[in-house]
Amino acid sequence: MSSWERRKTRLLEKYGIEFYVAVMVGMPGHTKKHLEAACAMARRSVAEFGAIAVSLHWIHPYPGTPFYDRHYSSCPLTHQWQQNPEYYTFVKPIFPMPDVYLQEMEAMALETLESANGTAIVNASSHIQKERKRTAC
Numbered sequence: 001m002s003s004w005e006r007r008k009t010r011l012l013e014k015y016g017i018e019f020y021v022a023v024m025v026g027m028p029g030h031t032k033k034h035l036e037a038a039c040a041m042a043r044r045s046v047a048e049f050g051a052i053a054v055s056l057h058w059i060h061p062y063p064g065t066p067f068y069d070r071h072y073s074s075c076p077l078t079h080q081w082q083q084n085p086e087y088y089t090f091v092k093p094i095f096p097m098p099d100v101y102l103q104e105m106e107a108m109a110l111e112t113l114e115s116a117n118g119t120a121i122v123n124a125s126s127h128i129q130k131e132r133k134r135t136a137c
Contacts, residue, residue: 009049018052021045025109026058026093028071032100039112046116054116056109057090071095076102 012019023045025038038056045051060081061068072080075095079102081088093105100108114120 006049009051013050019050021051021054023054023056024059025056026095026097026105028059028074028095030095031097032105035097035100035105035108039108042112043116054113056112058093058095058109060088060090060094 009019021042023038023042025035027034042054042056045054061070061072077083079087079092079094086092087094093102093109096102097105110120
């Protein structure tokens with residue numbers, strides 16, 4: 001996080017406002033180093049800056065957008081939503097990186113979620129809120 005982001009998170013903490021961090025990952029042209037940096041930032045968001053949870057969302061092009069027109073053809077057929085509808089969400093990576101396999105990318109993200117949130121649930125904010133309510137009783 002930048003110093004600007006740190007100041008903002010301190011203000012949120014000062015006033016008792018809980019926040020959640022969503023990080024978009026997997027842009028065309030990104031490498032394993034980009035993903036590692038995003039994963040590290042996600043872990044720091046919870047551990048150091050007080051986010052209640054973090055999610056990593058894989059970039060996905062949707063029909064009718066310029067991004068779709070420019071990039072969707074570079075997705076492997078096995079990761080195109082017409083072939084496999086589970087790839088229509090932000091849960092799985094679809095754009096290959098030159099130096100890491102798609103399965104390894106997904107494993108890196110799930111490991112980050114597990115270490116940051118205590119669960120590998122992809123969108124953990126609702127899960128963590130339920131856990132807090134249970135322990136508050």
